[in-house]
Amino acid sequence: MSKFSLTPNAAPKPKFSLGATAQEPVVVKPTEPAKPIVFNFESSEAKAKREKQEEEQRKAQEKQEKLKKDQELKKQQQQQPQQRSISEQKEETVQQVETVTPVQAAQPAPKAKTSKRLVESKEQREKRLAQWTTDEEAQREKMKDELKASKDAKPLSVIFTGHVDHGKSSMSGHILCNLGVIDDRQMQKLKQEASKAVGESWAYAFALDACQEEREKGKTVSSARATFQTPSGRRVVLLDSPGHKGFISSMIESAAQADVAVLVVSARKGEFEAGLEKSGQTAEHALILYISGIRNLIVAINKMDDPTVQNDFGRFEQIRIALTTYLTKTVGFNEKNIQFLPTSALVGDNLTARVAPEHKLAQWYKGPCLVELIDEIKIPKRDVGGFTRACVSGKYRDNGYFVVAKVEKGQIKKGDNYLMTPQFEECQVLAIEDEVGNQIQRACAGENCRIQIEEKIFSGVNDGQVMCDKTHPCEVSNKFVAKMLVVDCENVVSTGYSAIAHINTTTTPCKVTQVVGVLDPKTGKIDQNLKGQKFVKPGQSALIEFECESEICINKFDLESFIGRVLLRHESMTVGIGSVVKVCYE
Numbered sequence: 001m002s003k004f005s006l007t008p009n010a011a012p013k014p015k016f017s018l019g020a021t022a023q024e025p026v027v028v029k030p031t032e033p034a035k036p037i038v039f040n041f042e043s044s045e046a047k048a049k050r051e052k053q054e055e056e057q058r059k060a061q062e063k064q065e066k067l068k069k070d071q072e073l074k075k076q077q078q079q080q081p082q083q084r085s086i087s088e089q090k091e092e093t094v095q096q097v098e099t100v101t102p103v104q105a106a107q108p109a110p111k112a113k114t115s116k117r118l119v120e121s122k123e124q125r126e127k128r129l130a131q132w133t134t135d136e137e138a139q140r141e142k143m144k145d146e147l148k149a150s151k152d153a154k155p156l157s158v159i160f161t162g163h164v165d166h167g168k169s170s171m172s173g174h175i176l177c178n179l180g181v182i183d184d185r186q187m188q189k190l191k192q193e194a195s196k197a198v199g200e201s202w203a204y205a206f207a208l209d210a211c212q213e214e215r216e217k218g219k220t221v222s223s224a225r226a227t228f229q230t231p232s233g234r235r236v237v238l239l240d241s242p243g244h245k246g247f248i249s250s251m252i253e254s255a256a257q258a259d260v261a262v263l264v265v266s267a268r269k270g271e272f273e274a275g276l277e278k279s280g281q282t283a284e285h286a287l288i289l290y291i292s293g294i295r296n297l298i299v300a301i302n303k304m305d306d307p308t309v310q311n312d313f314g315r316f317e318q319i320r321i322a323l324t325t326y327l328t329k330t331v332g333f334n335e336k337n338i339q340f341l342p343t344s345a346l347v348g349d350n351l352t353a354r355v356a357p358e359h360k361l362a363q364w365y366k367g368p369c370l371v372e373l374i375d376e377i378k379i380p381k382r383d384v385g386g387f388t389r390a391c392v393s394g395k396y397r398d399n400g401y402f403v404v405a406k407v408e409k410g411q412i413k414k415g416d417n418y419l420m421t422p423q424f425e426e427c428q429v430l431a432i433e434d435e436v437g438n439q440i441q442r443a444c445a446g447e448n449c450r451i452q453i454e455e456k457i458f459s460g461v462n463d464g465q466v467m468c469d470k471t472h473p474c475e476v477s478n479k480f481v482a483k484m485l486v487v488d489c490e491n492v493v494s495t496g497y498s499a500i501a502h503i504n505t506t507t508t509p510c511k512v513t514q515v516v517g518v519l520d521p522k523t524g525k526i527d528q529n530l531k532g533q534k535f536v537k538p539g540q541s542a543l544i545e546f547e548c549e550s551e552i553c554i555n556k557f558d559l560e561s562f563i564g565r566v567l568l569r570h571e572s573m574t575v576g577i578g579s580v581v582k583v584c585y586e
Helices: 044-076 086-104 122-142 144-149 168-178 184-197 200-206 212-217 245-256 271-275 281-291 313-331 370-376
Strands: 156-161 224-229 235-240 260-266 296-302 338-342 389-397 401-409 411-413 417-421 425-428 431-433 442-444 448-453 466-468 476-486 498-503 506-518 541-553 565-570 573-584
Touching (some): 156 168, 156 245, 168 200, 168 224, 168 235, 168 370, 184 200, 245 389, 260 271, 260 281, 260 370, 281 565, 281 573, 296 313, 338 370, 476 565, 498 541, 541 573
Parallel strands (some): 260 296
Antiparallel strands (some): 224 235, 389 466, 411 442, 417 466, 431 448, 476 541, 476 573, 498 506, 565 573
8 A cells, every 4th residue: 555645634654764773772781880991092193184074074064164154144034036948937936946955854764674776965967968968969069960860750740639429539539540551341330330329420530439448439549640641742640539528537638649630629518618627627727738749739620510600610710719818828839839720539620621702611711730730740850869768658568578668769779788777677679660560670759669678677667667878867856945936725735745756658656755835926936925824825835845655757847858847646636737846866
């Protein structure tokens, strides 16, 4: 049973050791203690050594006292807040974490006995991280010519997401059918199966909803994937995610593997409004997409052929305006990176070809179809020259032992050895397959692949682990400080609050060990007027220190953003989103 509780008042209480306490030895006192006889035979060398140590201790104490006085003086200074740029806010936030946290934080928990993390002093760690940055830049420079040659050959991963029953799976299946991934014979079989289960109109959804539970209930339970080629030859990995709030973890994992998102929204009266409500998945999925690092968004306004809509431009505009406001003002998307189009997943309007001139949609929509938009979207910048990082999202056996992973940075090469973290276990890559199952010699940043590894380490591999460069592994810890925006919670977030943290494909129980400070929304700094507040309400941002159940792969957002984004959930609620500003090692 986990030692973490997912409810603040659950019993038993979480067991966190903040320091080992040794049992006091039994001391037998003599009835008449004799005075110790001290013989002082201190040599001149020993005396000099002792005096030197005493001098060093005195200087260290003076330095500590000076630091304490400087901090007290800084707190007393009351200056008018000035508007700062984002970069200045970020830099000042990090400085505050580095100085404030050690003073206010309780004694940290000792490193787990099972940890294989390198034991090093703060000075050694700072030196190592500085050298790591230098070495990585040198490697990128060395690989410049090689990177140019492979720049345009990489696939694009697209996630289809949105509220339950808005048509994600039907849209994905119809696209695959139109592009020939599903042939006529397979489609006929799907229609027969759908007709027996829930109705023939579900046939396209059955192409991706393969398990019995999904077909019987008519709801996607787990994420599905397929590949197709656009007319221009671009290879696309399609990720169909569940829309039901009960399967949100699967959607979060898929979002971590995607480059671009298609947010499917129903135009049917009442369905669009339900998705954008507080408990709606349109709103929550948009938030998850953004915190997962997705910045290019296609909004497919679906079911335009519905009798309550009848391809009406007014309904399309109503939805477009409402979503644009939410996506830009509330979530944070840039309006120029959002594209809207009308579609019908059932009929196939505007999916793989533009509507005919006589179609009612053609009277007011002259833009590209969905596949054209996917084809034209710019592939995000990828760090192929950096040190290897491949985030694991699954594993399976099939004539060998395979892990499913997305290469976030660098390259995975057949025959090379890597470190599987956080357990720091060396593994050899025996073979690599692309999404289709073709054998390849290497997989580069941005690619989802299947990696064959040795049997001896297969059992210890889990979702969220990272396959790393052997000489430059990723950072590992069970404590970190994040700049969090609290989106929603029943009461407040405070010390002891337990939840589930999602970091890339990692899912781990965690608890709040300290609210360092609530942030001023204008300056991005700790609000001096709220410096005594040790809780965070919905709508507030704060620096929060977390402790996880076990060590995970994590880094500061500025250094490795893909393992520096945090999504915090409690039960079926997204509590907060944020970015890591400090990794705690002690």
